[in-house]
Every structure is written in structure tokens, then in C-alpha cells.
Amino acid sequence: FSTLYGEFFFNLPKSKNATFGLHLRHLSSDGKTKLRGGDRVEDPFSQNNATVFGSLNLGGTILSADLSYDRDAMRYYGYPEPIPANVPIQYGLKQAYQNGNIKIALKSDEKNESDLKFNGGFNMGYFDAKTGQKQTNAGLFGKFDYDFGSLNGILDVSYDYYKTDSINLELQSLPGTKTEGWVRIAPSVRLDGDNWSVRGGINFVAVQDKSFLNSTKLYPDFEANFRPIEGILTLYASFKGDLKNNRYGDIAYENYWTDPRHNVHNTDYNYLLSGGLKGKITREISYNVGLKYSKAKDLYFYVLNSYDDMSSSTIQAPRIYNNAFDLVYDNAGIFNLSTELSYVSGKDLSVVLKGNYYSYSLDNMPFAPQKAKFDLAASAGLRIIDRLTGFTDVEIIGKRKAMTYYYSPFSSALPETKEFSIDPTIQLNLGATYDLIRNFKLFGRVDNLLNRQNEQWLGYASQGLRLMAGMTFSF
Known part of the structure; x- marks a missing residue:
């Protein structure tokens, strides 16, 4: 190709x-x-x-x-x-x-010695799909931080309006228009010491959804850090909650092949507990190890639906899969262990290693569809000679399980489910850049060196080995 x-x-x-x-x-x-x-x-x-x-x-x-x-x-x-x-x-x-x-x-200039720091403005956006769906949004935001001397008062506020056309709605059979207004108000207070910092407050979220239900939520918003060894060791922790806005465009970009009429429920993170430690071992080596546990309501997962091929003349009609993903929901407890280790030696060598372990405890489903238990990533850059630099990066995503649903036209019972196994994803890339003359460089890279047909989502394999070469010019 x-x-x-x-x-x-x-x-x-x-x-x-x-x-x-x-x-x-x-x-x-x-x-x-x-x-x-x-x-x-x-x-x-x-x-x-x-x-x-x-x-x-x-x-x-x-x-x-x-x-x-x-x-x-x-x-x-x-x-x-x-x-x-x-x-x-x-x-x-x-x-x-x-x-x-x-x-x-x-926003205020960071060099400004005023007691009040602020950052505010407005944003507008649109998103549309070839299949006819459109989303428009507009909003105002502002964050204010005032130094009272012994403490800082912080106020984070925003209002966002969303309108999405031609999507599935909760209370009607035909596609329609969904409008939402989101209000967020998060006041907090921060105390700073010589080697510590504590911030505490609340996070108020109100959503007006004319096509479904209004909701009002109040969450904790606390975080703290302690630096027992300045520059070498920092301990951090937080206790928060939030209502995640699963916007139409965000879901479409996360999974290109979602049913274009999707209307994803917002995910209610009742609380998120996190903590860890970070710092430097030497001037070149830094680390970050973190733990997180969250309790979520309406966590979404991607599944494929199947149905009988009614045009078939066979007595046992074959099943056909809808290859656009639908969504199912469950309440979940999510545990995540994350690690990061990096080594940077000037411009000659840099290495970054990252890893995550995940565990999902679901109320109803036997497993978390298309969610891996672990992922690993590594990247490195090396100056081989004065004008030649190379890089490599590798990503590994653990084995996953996927689920499909079958709805019988002759039964109102719960749908039958079928499990599929998705092999681990292994993506290895290599590349190099050569400074030919001033402001002119040649580059080459090999993507997916192992030529694996990695599945992004069930049934959707990625392209194999790819060679690229070209040039860059700066002026």
C-alpha cells in the first residue's frame, strides 16, 4: 500500500x-x-x-x-x-x-506580581459526520487564584452549551436532537508550606438535558503533596470526583467505527482516590509511581450486535454482525497502577519507559470488554554520530476480550452473548534523521516493523509494515 x-x-x-x-x-x-x-x-x-x-x-x-x-x-x-x-x-x-x-x-502574565492570577475566555466548536450527525458547542470559562497571604483562594468556573443532531435519544424511537447545558463551579483553598502543599474544596456540576434528565452533583476536590527530600522525593495524594461529559465528537475520535447515531451516557465518577511518589534518582534519572482507585457509574464499553440473516433460505439462518459498535454500560471499580522511568543525558540519549496495570470490578458484566489488563510503552532517542540521530519506540497492549450480543426476533429474553479473544498488540517503530546541510534534513522510518495485524477494536485490524522516507526543510 x-x-x-x-x-x-x-x-x-x-x-x-x-x-x-x-x-x-x-x-x-x-x-x-x-x-x-x-x-x-x-x-x-x-x-x-x-x-x-x-x-x-x-x-x-x-x-x-x-x-x-x-x-x-x-x-x-x-x-x-x-x-x-x-x-x-x-x-x-x-x-x-x-x-x-x-x-x-x-490571562495574567506570570511575571506580574499582582495577588490575583486569572485565566478566562470563551470557546466555540463544531463537529459533523458524513452520515449526517452534527454537534455545535459554545462556552465560557474562568479560573481565578488570589493570594490572601496565609492562603490562596481559587475559583474555577465554566458554562458550556452543546447541541447534537440526528442521534439516538433515550425516550423516543427515532433519532432526534439533544441539547445540554453544563455548569461547573469549583471553589477551593490552598495552603503552602516550605516542603508541602494542601488544597481542598468542592466540585459542583449541574447538567440540564432537555432530551432526558437533569442532574446535579457535588464532589470532593482535595489534593496534597509532601517533599521530604527536595528534588529527589515527592509524595502526592488526591481525593476527587467528577461527572465526565462523553461528548459526541470525543467518542467518534476514540473509536471511528462507533454507530454514528450514538448518544453515550455521561460517566459519574463518584470518587477517585490516587497517590504515589515521584522524583529523581540522579540528575539524569527520574521516576513516577502512582496508584489510583475510582468508583464509576455508567462506564461505557464497545460491543457488536448480531442478528439473523432473514434473506437466507436455510432453516438455521446464519448470523450477521453489525460492524458499527454499540455501547453497553456497567458500574465499575477501577484500580490502576502506573509507573514511569526516564533517563535523559543532554541531547545524546533519552529513554522513557511507561507501564500500567488495570483491574475492573463490574456489577453485572463478567469482564470489561476490549479493556486490557496492562500496557507497556518504551521510547528512545540516540545521537549516533554528529549529524545522525535515531529513535525507536514500542507499544504493547495486553490480551483483551470482546463481547457480541445476539437479539432473537422471536424472544424478548436477554440477548445471548459471545466472547472473542483479541491478541496482544505489539507495535515496534524505528527511524533516523540525517542533517545533510544547514536547514535541510533527510528522514526515514519503519512503522510496525514486526508486520503484525494488530486489532484496534474487534474485527478492525491495523495496516502492516510501513516504510516512509522524506526530507524536511526549515527557513
Whole structure:
């Protein structure tokens, strides 16, 4: 398969009064992928990104603006078994997501010695899908931090409005429009000592949903850290809660192949307890080890539904899978152990190792669909000779289980379930850059060196080995 890649950066020279930058990126491929059932299918994709940003120092305050546009295009090409003659209606369907955002903010200059620090502004955005769904949003935000001398008072407030068209609604059979208004108010107080800091407050969240139910939540918001050995050891802990807004566009980007009419419930994190330690072993080596336990209501999972092929003439009608993902929910206790170790030696060598272990305790489901128990990541950069640098990175995601549902047209009983096993994901990449002459570089990279057909989601395998080479020019 062939892949086209291009990226452009433009930044004005550094200035005390203003900044301006532009970033453009394109990545596309027209390749084929082998699925778990043995079928080779076309899985073209395209990613386009554009960002313009800038800031202006107004003397004590900084005005900033960010404008971004993203467009991702793909197809519904996956299937969990050998593809039947009568494929689901979504199969091969083209999909494209467009996302635009603008954010304008005014914040106090960090060099300003005023007792009041602030950062506030507004944002607007839109998201649309080729299949007809649209989401628009607008909001105001502000964060204020006032130094009273012996303590700091902090107020974090925001209001966001969302309107989403042509999606499934809770209380009606046909797709419709969902509107939500989100209010967040989080006052807190922070105390600072010579080698410690404590902040405590509340997090108030109110949601007005005209298509379903209104909700009002109040959560704790506490965090603390203690530095017994400055620069070498820091102990930290927090006790919080939050209502996560599972926005339409966020879900679409998390899983391209979700049913485009999805309307995901918001996830209520009743509480999140976390703690750990971080610091430096030597000047070059740093570490971070953390533990987290959270209790969540309406945690969502991706599943595929199946149904009988009623057009079949056989007595036992074969089952066909809908290859666009639906969602199921459960209440969960989630434990996470995270570790990070890094080594940086100037510009000559850098190594970063990361790992996570997860455990899910669910109220109803036997396991957490498509959630791995662990993941590992490692990256390294090395200056091989004066003009030649190389890098490598590897990502490993543990074995996962997936679930499908079968709804019988002749029964109102609970759906039958079927388990699938997803092999571990192993992604190994290598690359190098050579400084040919001033402002001109050559680069090459190999993605997925092991040529594995890693499944991102059940039935959706990724492309195999990819070679890329090109040049960069700066002026």
C-alpha cells in the first residue's frame, strides 16, 4: 500500500510582545488489511490537521487565540469472522469527521506580581459526520487564584452549551436532537508550606438535558503533596470526583467505527482516590509511581450486535454482525497502577519507559470488554554520530476480550452473548534523521516493523509494515 505524509510548521521569531504559529499536517493511505477471518479488505484513511495560534502581551495580561480544524476519513471495513455474502449495511460505508474549534483567552502574565492570577475566555466548536450527525458547542470559562497571604483562594468556573443532531435519544424511537447545558463551579483553598502543599474544596456540576434528565452533583476536590527530600522525593495524594461529559465528537475520535447515531451516557465518577511518589534518582534519572482507585457509574464499553440473516433460505439462518459498535454500560471499580522511568543525558540519549496495570470490578458484566489488563510503552532517542540521530519506540497492549450480543426476533429474553479473544498488540517503530546541510534534513522510518495485524477494536485490524522516507526543510 502507499502512504502520503506531509507536515508544515511556521513560527515567528521569539518576541517579548507577541507569538504566532501555523501547523499543517496530512497523512493518508490506500492500503489493504487482512482481517481475523482471513479476508483482505480495503481500509483507506486520511487525516488532515490545521492549527493557527498566537498571543499578544498587553502589559500585565496576555491575549491568546487558537484556531484548529481536523478532518479524518475512513471506512467501516472490519468484521469479527469471515465476511458473509450478505454483509451488514454499514460494511464499506464511507465515514468522515470534521472538527473545528476556536478559543480566545485572557490571562495574567506570570511575571506580574499582582495577588490575583486569572485565566478566562470563551470557546466555540463544531463537529459533523458524513452520515449526517452534527454537534455545535459554545462556552465560557474562568479560573481565578488570589493570594490572601496565609492562603490562596481559587475559583474555577465554566458554562458550556452543546447541541447534537440526528442521534439516538433515550425516550423516543427515532433519532432526534439533544441539547445540554453544563455548569461547573469549583471553589477551593490552598495552603503552602516550605516542603508541602494542601488544597481542598468542592466540585459542583449541574447538567440540564432537555432530551432526558437533569442532574446535579457535588464532589470532593482535595489534593496534597509532601517533599521530604527536595528534588529527589515527592509524595502526592488526591481525593476527587467528577461527572465526565462523553461528548459526541470525543467518542467518534476514540473509536471511528462507533454507530454514528450514538448518544453515550455521561460517566459519574463518584470518587477517585490516587497517590504515589515521584522524583529523581540522579540528575539524569527520574521516576513516577502512582496508584489510583475510582468508583464509576455508567462506564461505557464497545460491543457488536448480531442478528439473523432473514434473506437466507436455510432453516438455521446464519448470523450477521453489525460492524458499527454499540455501547453497553456497567458500574465499575477501577484500580490502576502506573509507573514511569526516564533517563535523559543532554541531547545524546533519552529513554522513557511507561507501564500500567488495570483491574475492573463490574456489577453485572463478567469482564470489561476490549479493556486490557496492562500496557507497556518504551521510547528512545540516540545521537549516533554528529549529524545522525535515531529513535525507536514500542507499544504493547495486553490480551483483551470482546463481547457480541445476539437479539432473537422471536424472544424478548436477554440477548445471548459471545466472547472473542483479541491478541496482544505489539507495535515496534524505528527511524533516523540525517542533517545533510544547514536547514535541510533527510528522514526515514519503519512503522510496525514486526508486520503484525494488530486489532484496534474487534474485527478492525491495523495496516502492516510501513516504510516512509522524506526530507524536511526549515527557513
